[in-house]
Ligand code: SF4
């Protein structure tokens with residue numbers, strides 16, 4: 553049977569102990585849910601050879617091969633490494649980034665989620681943190697990747713502006729808006745920015761250039777988590793500049809490393825110290 557120290561070493565290599573003695577679920581590195589056919593073939597081969605011929609897709613778009621026996625862990629690692637697939641992260645590390653298909657594929661996508669995901673993954677995947685740090689990128693306010701449940705979330709946004717002189721009152725924007733933020737009555741169009749969630753669908757729907765882009769970019773959420781004590785992330789900042797997103801991410805990770813007590817997630821630190829203190833420390837003020 554594997555000793556506890558062995559289990560720690562194995563965990564570092566992506567092998568998570570199972571309820572069955574000497575069997576491990578082999579977690580593999582995968583970011584953003586886009587897996588190449590070569591990746592899938594290598595994983596399928598390893599699952600046949602070292603597991604039970606199936607894989608488990610994790611809640612964070614990752615892949616695990618369950619039922620790898622202790623005796624086969626080195627060989628399975630070597631096979632994966634030779635295919636260019638490293639171990640997934642667990643424990644006190646920055647986890648693999650999750651992302652939707654964004655504007656490369658999804659009609660509603662407002663940002664390049666996969667591109668941002670790749671950059672973040674290269675910079676931060678597996679880096680040490682006080683507890684856990686999860687990052688998500690989602691292409692629009694539909695939030696398919698649930699950025700509000702992550703320590704750091706990036707969401708695409710588009711703010712509309714109404715150009716009255718171009719409007720022919722065709723109502724396409726009114727039909728497109730799922731938030732009832734646009735109403736047309738008595739020949740007048742009213743855009744209620746209190747109801748608007750900045751999805752940009754009205755801009756896409758308008759064929760007369762009467763609903764235009766006022767602003768677009770990235771909305772940043774901080775401090776989200778699920779688990780036994782869930783907490784929705786706080787909407788913190790909006791910017792049209794990708795470099796600012798990366799600057800805030802780096803400063804947020806530094807803040808977390810410097811301020812977290814034992815076992816605290818970023819949201820716990822923010823609850824204890826305050827969102828204003830967080831903003832002052834990283835030198836960005838919360839936008840409301
Ligand atoms: S979050 Fe938006 S862009 Fe991403 S998959 Fe969902 S609808 Fe598409």
Ligand code: SF4
Nearest residue numbers: 729748749751752754
């Ligand atoms: S951006 Fe989206 S929510 Fe806002 S008015 Fe347009 S369609 Fe409605």
Ligand code: SF4
Nearest residue numbers: 719720722723725758
């Ligand atoms: S879709 Fe464009 S033209 Fe039609 S009502 Fe809306 S703003 Fe006016």
